[in-house]
Amino acid sequence: MANYLLRQGRVIDPHAGLDEVCDVLVRGGRIDSVGENLSAPDAEVVDCRGKLVLPGLIDTHAHVYQYVTGRFGLNPDMCGVQSGVTTLIDQGGPSCMTLPGFRQFIVQPSQSRVVAFLSAYLVGGMEGHYYASLYRPDCIDVDATVKTAQANPDLVKGLKAHAELGGFERWGVESMRLAAEIGRQANLPVYIHFGRMWPKPEDGGQAVNPDTILDQVMDLLKPGDVLAHPFSRHPGGFVDSRGRIHPLLQAALERGMKLDVGHGSHFSFRVARQVLDAGFLPDSLGADMHGYNTTVPAPAGTPAEHPDEDHMFLGHTRFSLVSAMTSMLALGVPLNHVVAMATINAARMARMEDEIGTLAPGRTADVTVLSDERGRWVLRDNEDNQVVTDRMLQPLFCLRAGVRIDADAPILPAAAAA
Incomplete structure (x- = not known):
């Protein structure tokens, strides 16, 4: 199993009260550490600058x-x-x-x-x-x-x-x-x-x-x-x-x-x-x-x-x-x-807060990485109401128990530009 160093993303973990640009080190399928300027020669470095790094x-x-x-x-x-x-x-x-x-x-x-x-x-x-x-x-x-x-x-x-x-x-x-x-x-x-x-x-x-x-x-x-x-x-x-x-x-x-x-x-x-x-x-x-x-x-x-x-x-x-x-x-x-x-x-x-929902060290390495784009897009609902937004999140990849899977599902939307 590969080890990963997710470098310099905006890490948001509400359970830990964390919202800052830092690194996440995943080793052996678990969260090893979260912090600034982490070093791990045995890990594959993934550049997450400008991305959101979240609990799975x-x-x-x-x-x-x-x-x-x-x-x-x-x-x-x-x-x-x-x-x-x-x-x-x-x-x-x-x-x-x-x-x-x-x-x-x-x-x-x-x-x-x-x-x-x-x-x-x-x-x-x-x-x-x-x-x-x-x-x-x-x-x-x-x-x-x-x-x-x-x-x-x-x-x-x-x-x-x-x-x-x-x-x-x-x-x-x-x-x-x-x-x-x-x-x-x-x-x-x-x-x-x-x-x-x-x-x-x-x-x-x-x-x-x-x-x-x-x-x-x-x-x-x-x-x-x-x-x-x-x-x-x-x-x-x-x-x-x-x-x-x-x-x-x-x-x-x-x-x-x-x-x-x-x-x-x-x-x-x-x-x-x-x-x-x-x-x-x-x-x-x-x-x-x-x-x-x-x-x-x-x-x-x-x-x-x-x-x-x-x-x-x-x-x-x-x-x-x-x-x-x-x-x-x-x-x-x-x-x-x-x-x-x-x-x-x-x-x-689901009464699973002791297992999932956070990037706490020692937990199973479930991590989601999103892009956070700026622009103008139109969102629609089932009443055909339209809302213009200037922010669009898109999934890039996740780690599930430390295994990387890219976000390539055929149902992922491409929002209409405003």
Whole structure:
């Protein structure tokens, strides 16, 4: 295994309170030291001047149960190390029934580190919940899911409570209640999706007031549980149908709940501006890429499109965790907080802060190196809102356990010049 001396990059490690131009020495697959003017004759010197050198990035919202979840699941290394991301947290792909296959065919062969928030549903994340009838409350087995989570602590870091299209319309809060019970019994955080959670009128059923959903779910949750998609353009989450910040949001944060930006198809610059201006700064950041919002070829025979058209990302169909970081910067979120969202805060969400999320000497050498360009670029969201930014981050390479992988994933975007 090669040793590396990453020379004179801007090293940002929020966990260590570090933001300065210095060197990072990697030896034997671990962080050896971080400091100025390091010397290592046995190391390959990599010139990182003008670059950002960060703890290995952690994507809190990945969908990488490739093939088993149909078109929905992407290749883990394409989303991971080939995009400059060293750790992926799959959100709800595997279930208590399919976790062994996830370990065997996804986790073990991948260069990226892959862990999971286990689906509360027996079928997991099949086709992004294309078949809504598979996601009713009687398709949840609390005891079996708790048993699986407790037997696989190295892999299962939380529970995903899916909000499949129309779930509240059809079955009310019962699926969320059962998911929360799994989280309590397994002593794991529950990741709650707030997106579009009711069917379109032509789907039939009773009308649902989306502004009541957060009220119904809030009492089920515990400190450390995660509220996802705070920047979703759909009511039923943090911004109500009249464009106001939900009054329960502050209470949720005071009770120790966390906010995660699952970017993907739900992200709205307009709503993000409202939430940020109200003083709510999300804790962590996930890309939320999947086979319905990227340009990767779909497996033969899978659906050509998703019944929830909002799965289809209109702004562009090539993106990554790093491009989601660029969106945060364009909104005025400080760089150090953006880095914390994708490193130590993400590690804490998965209770892995003793393993990843920092460049502390002795830790496994997971390191991400980004370019930090200046210019003028146009960013677009799913509402076709456009934001002009003067800063663009791009992944160059990462070290995963000391092994260098260049960022050459086919889904990496090339932003439009302003």
